[in-house]
Amino acid sequence: MAKSKTQFVCQNCGYISASYIGRCPNxxxxxxxxxxxxxxAPTAAKPRATVSGQxxxxxxxxxxxxxxxxxxKTGLNELNRVLGGGVxxxxxVLIGGDPGIGKSTLLLQxxxxxxxxxxxxxxxxGEESASQIKMRAGxxxxxxxxxYLYPETDMPSIRSAIEDLKPDYVVIDSVQTMNVPEMNAAVxxxxxxxxxxxxxxxxxxxxAVTIFIVGHVTKDGAIAGPKILEHMVDTVLYFEGDMHHTFRILRSVKNRFGxxxxxxxxxMHQDGLHEVANPSELFLDERLAGASGSAVVVxxxxxxxxxxxxxxxMTPTQYGNAKRTASGLDHNRVSLIIAVLEKRANLMLQNQDAYLKATGGVRLDEPAIDLAMAMAIASSYRDVEIQPTDCFVGELGLTGEVRxxxxxxxxxxxxxxxxxKRIFVPKNNLAGWQSHEPIQVIGVTSVAEAMNKVFNERG
Structure with a gap:
């Protein structure tokens, strides 16, 4: 009998080491x-075959x-949209998210x-009994x-069940609980x-069986296991949200079909997840009238x-270094916008603490939010309200131009x-195009020009 060997495998990225080391070098x-x-004696690679062995x-x-x-099509149009039109x-399909966020509820529904x-x-x-799933399904x-419900973690048994039932859809909840007996490794x-x-x-x-896989996430928010897991599947969805609020966001980060x-x-309601047909109204319905420091971005x-x-x-800093805090926005982008406003718009922000937030629990990271972010900062600094019927779109360059x-x-x-009533957009986007919508489209070339048009009329 051959002597078995041991190796040390990183549970985060799959790096293999002959001896234990405290920090993964990869x-x-x-x-x-x-x-x-x-x-x-390593097992031979399995050829791709049907469940019947062909x-x-x-x-x-x-x-x-x-x-x-x-x-x-599923009964949830929001899920159909994220999947690219349907299943x-x-x-x-791999769905990841924090514990208790609603992954199992979504897939059971x-x-x-x-x-x-x-x-x-x-x-x-692999985590609940049939009676527990039955109670939640009711x-x-x-x-x-x-x-069909099947509380099992043994992969050969699951394969046999698929061969017997020949289902159209299979849900695996979760992949971290499944076990291949031939592998001498922990579940x-x-x-x-x-x-x-x-x-x-x-x-x-x-x-041609559609399989949905539930994946646990690490404390950093990434799906637990090797990164190759996300490369192997067709679609990767992240279920996001705040445990203290009822709204959930299903985000597609990889999709071969959309x-x-x-x-x-x-x-989230008592009877499951309900769709939000118009999320824009959801994010805007609690705006406080007459408040400064608020701007709407498309x-x-x-x-x-x-x-x-x-x-x-924006508040005066109490310490030597100004504080920059962002929720739902990239911290580096916030610092960049503040630097542009100080240099190109003559706003003295170096002694101001800045707190920025994207409301509704959504996270924004596209460049087109720059202009709205700059207008919100300027509005709070000057303590002047932006008209509630104005919105902004545009990317800012380091020279203050709106791209x-x-x-x-x-x-x-x-x-x-x-x-x-009005939307401020980059002037170059209006070349050769005319809007037929009942809204005034104002083209701007710089952040200083946008501030002049917005704040000068407010007195």
Whole structure:
């Protein structure tokens, strides 16, 4: 009998070391290396095959037959939008999020909807018993839709169940609890997660079974396990939100069948997740009339324009160095905008503490929010209100110029739909184009020009 060997594997990135070291040299994470047993005789690679064992054979490209792209609509239009139009048969979808954010609730709700429309759904849970899932399904109103529940963590048993039922959809909750007995590694380790995902990918691609995978996240917000996990799947979705609020954001960060950075807005209720059809109204309905330091930006999340209120609070600093704090915005971008305003707009901000926030729990990181951020800062510093019917779009350069942005027509239409009277946009975006929307479109070339047009009329 061959002597078994051990190695130390980083649970964050998969780096392998012959001996234990406190800090991973690859991802720089501390205390992430775990000892694992290396098999003396490595198992042979498994060929891609159907659940019945039929192997896939090479074939010429011209002999491959393709059908018209078919997508299955779920009962949640926001989820359909994030997925690129619906569920693609044979796809592998990974959903990550903080504990208790609603990942299992979302997938159980979707499973019930898909089962009610005639699809065969197998819900595999490694964290809850069948009775627990049944109780939650009854609360969500999907307790009698005919889906199959299977509380199991053993991958060979799950594969046998898929072979017997031949389902159209499979939900794995969660991938960190699944176990491949042939692997001499702990459940949830890098080796186990990689092997489980590879097995699920083979099942999905060859048998045209759509598989949804729930993934835990680390304290840094990334999906736990090796980074290769996100490369193996077709779609990666992040379920975000504040545990103290009812709103949830489903964000697409990878999608082979649609655009990335799409978002879907949901609200958590007692009977499950409800869609928010118009998120712009949600983000703006609590604006305080007459308050300074508030500006509205039309931001693009994927192909969807949403209006978000940016708030800024400028106060004299009590210490030697001014403080910069941002929530929902990039801290470095905030510092950059403040530097541009001080140099190009003659605002003395070096002795001012700056607190900026994107309301509604949404996170914005596109360059087109620069102008609105600058106007909110200037409004708070001067203590002058911006008209509540004004909104802003534009990227700022280091010389103070307002640079053109993409999809300006969609942004203007969304602002007009919500009743805004004026929108300030980069002047270069208006070349050769005329708006037919009931909103005044004002082109500006610099942040100083925008401030003059906004604040001079306010007295």
């Amino acid at each position: 991802c720089r994470a501390w205390n992430s290396l775990v000892e694992e047993v290396v098999e003396a 192997r896939v054979r090479p074939q010429k490209l011209e002999k491959v037959t393709i059908e018209k792209e078919h997508r299955v 693609v048969p044979g796809s592998l 979707v499973s019930g909807q898909l089962s009610a429309t005639g699809g065969t759904v197998l819900y595999v849970s 609360r969500l109103g999907v307790g009698d839709t005919g889906m 949830g380790s890098v080796s186990q997660i990689r092997e489980v995902t590879a097995e699920l990918m083979r099942i999905a691609k060859v048998n 655009s990335t950075n799409e978002i879907g807005i949901f609200e 931001s693009m999340e994927g192909t969807r324009p949403i209006l978000v209120e940016l708030q800024a609070l 053109r942005v993409s999809r300006i027509e969609d942004r203007i239409k969304e602002a007009a739909k919500l009743g805004f």
